[in-house]
Amino acid sequence: MQRTKWFALAVILLGSWNIATAQQIGKYVPIQAGSDVDHALNEINATADPAQKLALIEKFAEGPGKEGNYPLVANGLFVDYYLSQKNYDKAFEYGDKLFALDPDSFQNAINMVRAAAEKGDVDKLSSYGEKAGGIIQRFKAAPAPEGTAAAAWEEQKARTLEANKDTLVYVQQLVFSGVYQAKEPSKRAALLLKFAQAFPDSPLANQALGVAATAYQQAQNTAKMLEVANGLLAKDANNVGMLLLLSDYYGDKGEQLDKAEGYAKRVISALESAAKPEGLTDEQWAQQKGLQKGLALSSLGQVNIEKKDNVQAVENLKAAAPLVKPDNGSYAQNQYRLGFALLNLKKNAEAKEAFTQAASVNSPYKGLAQEKLKGLAGPAAAKRKPS
Secondary structure, three states: OOOOHHHHHHHHHHHOOOHHHHOOOOOOOOOOOOOHHHHHHHHHHHOOOHHHHHHHHHHHHHOHHHOOOHHHHHHHHHHHHHHHOOOHHHHHHHHHHHHHHOOOOHHHHHHHHHHHHHHOOHHHHHHHHHHHHHHHHHHHHOOOOOOOOHHHHHHHHHHHHHHOHHHHHHHHHHHHHHHHOOOOHHHHHHHHHHHHHHOOOOOOHHHHHHHHHHHHHHOOOHHHHHHHHHHHHHHOOOOHHHHHHHHHHHHHHOOOHHHHHHHHHHHHHHHHHOOOOOOOOHHHHHHHHHHHHHHHHHHHHHHHHHOOOHHHHHHHHHHHHHHHOOOHHHHHHHHHHHHHHHHHOOOHHHHHHHHHHHHOOOOOOHHHHHHHHHHHHOOOOOOOOOO
């Protein structure tokens, strides 16, 4: 099976993880040196032939691996074996058995996330990602074991979490990248919401919520879009993406216009002091800020139209045009709005030019603009707000 591109880097990183470190979260099964279990494990590890290795694992599982906590070890061996053979369904089978014995095995969560990612199973990737996030959240909240001082326990937890920090980041990246690829917008949104809930402290959590809100908008699920977008703004009041999304939405609907105007103006203000994100060149950052400012100006122009201030609308929409031009959809939307503002000012020639520009690029506004141009070619042009 061909692996998707988003998975390639994560596999390399996962392959370099220290398994012993990850097993610090979950049950620890000590192996006595020289015991039957120790001899059996040494024999399994020394065997390179896959068929022979599987036979030895099965022998162990039916023998010493049946006693005490050793089924944890046996199931872990099966998981590792089937992962190495890329038999993902069998890896899931034994991973689920291991979770039944130890729901807090972080190493098992890592292996299951990896298996789901390699197979390209987005549903399982999300489900096992939730398990990984839950394990970490429970570990953080766990009280000190009996006989352990609270301060010493908190220090031990901090060391364990620090040791697993990079591993957790890679799991988060792997799950986020995978669920982001879900093709159906509603499903993508739901999976991203689950990601944000599973990893609330992740730097990717707010990004996941932002993408989820946009996906709900694409799915025309307005209620969920507003719920997620407003929830994210409650956490991050200057989240540019959500400010733009809501400003544009309210402006187009002709609702809560003062809020829409305030959000758009907040974007422009926030961009003035925004720090360049890591990984962007100065040129890329300038382009991104320019587009975002243009989108804010376009939203302001739409609000101006709704408030019957067409002179101000034309000023804002003309200022937005060169900034949003690199994005066809945003440019067409802006010029379509500009055409209406100009029509309202009885500047039909300029309006025709704006609609021509809106129709010149492929976007949802192409057909709408062409219809307006047909109307302008007739005896009179209809005047109504953009829809």
